[in-house]
Amino acid sequence: MSRTILGISAFYHDSAAALVRDGEIVAAAQEERFSRKKHDPRFPRAAINYCLEEAFIEQDDLDAIVFYDSPLLTWDRIVKNCLEAGEPGEDQFAKAARSTLGVKLWAQDYVKSTLGTLGKAGKLLHAEHHMSHAASAFYPSPYEEAAIITVDGVGEWATSTIGLGRGSDIDLLYQINYPHSVGLLYSAFTYFCGFKVNSGEYKLMGLAPYGRPKYRQLILDRLLDLKPDGSIRLNMEYFGYIDSLVMTNPRFDELFGGPPRKPESPITRREMDLAASIQAVTEEILLRMARFARTETGARHCVFAGGVALNCVANGHVLREKIFDDIWIQPAAGDAGGALGAALLATYAYFNLPRAPGPGGRDRMHGSYLGPAFRPAEIRSFVERREIPYECMPDTVQRSKRIAATLAEGKVVGFLSGRMEFGPRALGARSILGDPRRPDTQATMNLKIKFRESFRPFAPSCLVEDVGEYFELEGESPYMLLVAPVRENRRQNVAEAEKQRDVEDMLQVINQVRSDIPAVTHVDFSARVQTVHESDQPMYYELLRQFKALTGYGVLVNSSFNVRGEPIVCTPQDAYLCFMRTEMDLLVLEDHLLWKTSQPAWVEKEDWRQTYELD
Amino acid sequence: MNSTSQDEKERLAREFYAARLLPLSRAASASGKHYFPLGPEPGLETYYVRRARTRWTAADFESQSVATPEQLAPALAALWQTTGNPELAALAPDFAALAARVYDVNTEAEGVTPFMYVMF
Numbered sequence: 124m125s126r127t128i129l130g131i132s133a134f135y136h137d138s139a140a141a142l143v144r145d146g147e148i149v150a151a152a153q154e155e156r157f158s159r160k161k162h163d164p165r166f167p168r169a170a171i172n173y174c175l176e177e178a179f180i181e182q183d184d185l186d187a188i189v190f191y192d193s194p195l196l197t198w199d200r201i202v203k204n205c206l207e208a209g210e211p212g213e214d215q216f217a218k219a220a221r222s223t224l225g226v227k228l229w230a231q232d233y234v235k236s237t238l239g240t241l242g243k244a245g246k247l248l249h250a251e252h253h254m255s256h257a258a259s260a261f262y263p264s265p266y267e268e269a270a271i272i273t274v275d276g277v278g279e280w281a282t283s284t285i286g287l288g289r290g291s292d293i294d295l296l297y298q299i300n301y302p303h304s305v306g307l308l309y310s311a312f313t314y315f316c317g318f319k320v321n322s323g324e325y326k327l328m329g330l331a332p333y334g335r336p337k338y339r340q341l342i343l344d345r346l347l348d349l350k351p352d353g354s355i356r357l358n359m360e361y362f363g364y365i366d367s368l369v370m371t372n373p374r375f376d377e378l379f380g381g382p383p384r385k386p387e388s389p390i391t392r393r394e395m396d397l398a399a400s401i402q403a404v405t406e407e408i409l410l411r412m413a414r415f416a417r418t419e420t421g422a423r424h425c426v427f428a429g430g431v432a433l434n435c436v437a438n439g440h441v442l443r444e445k446i447f448d449d450i451w452i453q454p455a456a457g458d459a460g461g462a463l464g465a466a467l468l469a470t471y472a473y474f475n476l477p478r479a480p481g482p483g484g485r486d487r488m489h490g491s492y493l494g495p496a497f498r499p500a501e502i503r504s505f506v507e508r509r510e511i512p513y514e515c516m517p518d519t520v521q522r523s524k525r526i527a528a529t530l531a532e533g534k535v536v537g538f539l540s541g542r543m544e545f546g547p548r549a550l551g552a553r554s555i556l557g558d559p560r561r562p563d564t565q566a567t568m569n570l571k572i573k574f575r576e577s578f579r580p581f582a583p584s585c586l587v588e589d590v591g592e593y594f595e596l597e598g599e600s601p602y603m604l605l606v607a608p609v610r611e612n613r614r615q616n617v618a619e620a621e622k623q624r625d626v627e628d629m630l631q632v633i634n635q636v637r638s639d640i641p642a643v644t645h646v647d648f649s650a651r652v653q654t655v656h657e658s659d660q661p662m663y664y665e666l667l668r669q670f671k672a673l674t675g676y677g678v679l680v681n682s683s684f685n686v687r688g689e690p691i692v693c694t695p696q697d698a699y700l701c702f703m704r705t706e707m708d709l710l711v712l713e714d715h716l717l718w719k720t721s722q723p724a725w726v727e728k729e730d731w732r733q734t735y736e737l738d
Numbered sequence: 739m740n741s742t743s744q745d746e747k748e749r750l751a752r753e754f755y756a757a758r759l760l761p762l763s764r765a766a767s768a769s770g771k772h773y774f775p776l777g778p779e780p781g782l783e784t785y786y787v788r789r790a791r792t793r794w795t796a797a798d799f800e801s802q803s804v805a806t807p808e809q810l811a812p813a814l815a816a817l818w819q820t821t822g823n824p825e826l827a828a829l830a831p832d833f834a835a836l837a838a839r840v841y842d843v844n845t846e847a848e849g850v851t852p853f854m855y856v857m858f
Binding site: 135189193198213217229231233284297354358368469472473 | 744747748750751752754755756759760762763764766767772773774775776777778779780782783784785786787788789792793794795796798799800803804810813814817818821823826833836840841842843853854
């Protein structure tokens with residue numbers, strides 16, 4: 124019997140919806156893409172609506188609606204946390220009572236008021252936070268059997284789990300409990316280094332190569348006890364999240380030489396070294412966890428999810444250590460992916476459907492292109508209604524040649540093609556593209572399009588068959604979740620780069636040439652690689668192919684299609700707005716090409732930069 | 739369910755904390771009881787906890803569902819009896835009453851704070 128299941132994650136960060144029919148992922152999207160509010164935690168009404176439309180169903184057709192975690196078990200943790208905090212726990216309790224007791228416990232009422240139904244199951248089903256993560260990692264993976272590792276801040280009580288997936292079954296065998304958390308440890312350093320918790324972790328990871336891990340031993344000696352099996356216990360004397368509303372406390376400040384860095388203030392050598400240190404500790408923890416998982420489960424493969432699984436530097440390290448034959452990481456590894464995991468878990472554990480293998484031994488994520496697409500007729504309607512000048516090039520090869528030539532001239536291209544990505548990374552469906560060979564690409568894209576001075580290089584997209592020519596990476600990295608070294612024979616100015624690691628001002632060195640693809644080469648000669656497979660994204664693949672035919676390089680700079688603080692664009696309207704507000708040269712909306720030089724003058728009454736809170 | 743203002747909800751929560759939870763917290767503290775470990779125990783071989791429930795079953799999907807504040811009291815009481823916290827189980831009806839007073843599904847969730855991991 125056919126089963127259609129809606130999964131929902133909400134109320135923490137990045138709320139999302141996903142729709143699964145008989146184990147096939149039909150649609151998945153984050154609410155922020157529709158609401159245009161970054162990391163939108165609100166109930167994902169628009170994302171749910173999109174999922175139902177994509178599946179061509181009415182809400183009454185849903186066999187079940189599943190929420191990704193258990194607010195009841197979360198409440199148990201909150202109450203006990205406050206009891207442990209004593210008097211200072213009152214502030215947390217006041218906040219949590221309103222948000223959890225007042226709102227989150229009643230997810231069923233949100234569903235009823237949004238959909239008017241609870242599906243054929245007649246009640247909102249609930250999964251467990253890390254079960255949802257585990258399901259999001261194992262079920263779409265290409266493996267019949269795999270060890271499962273989930274690591275994040277916290278979900279109910281668990282902060283990490285280790286388990287085994289086999290066929291349609293998932294068994295989570297071990298867990299580490301709150302407050303002892305790899306994710307919260309990393310977030311504490313994110314906060315202390317002046318970045319936003321829940322989103323700035325990626326920046327901290329990008330900062331790490333500038334520093335040296337001089338605090339690594341201090342962290343291991345004072346902040347936590349790390350066991351040989353990768354399990355940890357934090358020393359809560361240094362953290363603030365039990366009894367205050369910030370991550371660290373004065374003892375932490377004292378240990379690391381002063382108060383936290385103020386957001387947006389200059390980054391100093393201390394932050395660089397702290398970033399390098401916590402990155403080194405995190406990698407050590409994850410490597411030990413992976414070895415323990417391998418020993419305990421005996422599985423040859425491993426899957427990862429949870430927010431910490433977005434740490435692509437650590438992922439690359441785990442892969443290179445060859446603890447497992449191969450690893451697979453859920454592209455929406457954070458809480459958004461919990462919506463997908465909950466729907467998949469219900470498919471196999473509630474309705475007991477059989478699990479089918481992926482096509483040709485590949486995964487079942489469809490490249491993570493699970494969001495809305497816009498047909499050429501819709502694009503045409505949009506540009507004509509707005510009287511936007513355009514050029515239509517229906518022939519994919521000719522169009523790709525034209526775009527490739529534009530990129531090779533050093534121009535920057537906004538690219539909207541096919542279904543929107545699910546997860547935090549732009550993978551060529553909603554991307555800003557540039558030429559990786561040009562030394563000025565990075566500065567141009569940062570200052571004229573992203574409106575930021577970034578210490579992080581952009582990521583490369585690469586033809587899957589060419590990845591070995593550019594990067595020391597075996598196999599695929601379709602979701603930009605593995606960092607790999609740029610091949611030694613492509614590196615340049617190696618001795619100079621080593622000296623530059625100790626400079627105080629990172630922005631002096633970021634734009635310097637380190638390889639023949641400088642725009643995507645980090646200061647440590649690493650790159651966040653995306654391999655592009657023809658069957659996942661044919662248009663993007665063809666563009667890469669034509670760029671290679673023209674330049675000899677099957678690589679492009681791929682940055683998310685947004686400005687700082689803005690969610691990645693979803694619709695042609697969003698894309699056009701971002702295009703006109705920035706200095707992109709060309710906007711590709713499927714087969715329609717919009718040249719900046721042909722566009723009318725762009726006037727806005729208000730400063731749009733105030734629209735987005737800086738991330 | 740009710741139209742209590744946000745300020746009023748905050749006041750109710752703070753009063754509840756002071757009257758119901760703080761005495762429990764003080765009693766626990768006085769007796770040296772902790773609700774979870776706060777630091778390393780070098781003598782332990784591992785900090786992993788072996789899970790009693792390794793698999794999420796059809797019954798588990800349904801058991802976590804709470805539809806009304808009336809259903810909340812028995813659900814919390816059962817949970818806290820299971821976890822060995824009779825002092826909290828005894829407060830379950832009070833928590834349910836507080837939930838009824840602060841219930842507000844029409845309020846938009848608060849934004850994400852840059853200072854704290856979103857955990858409640």
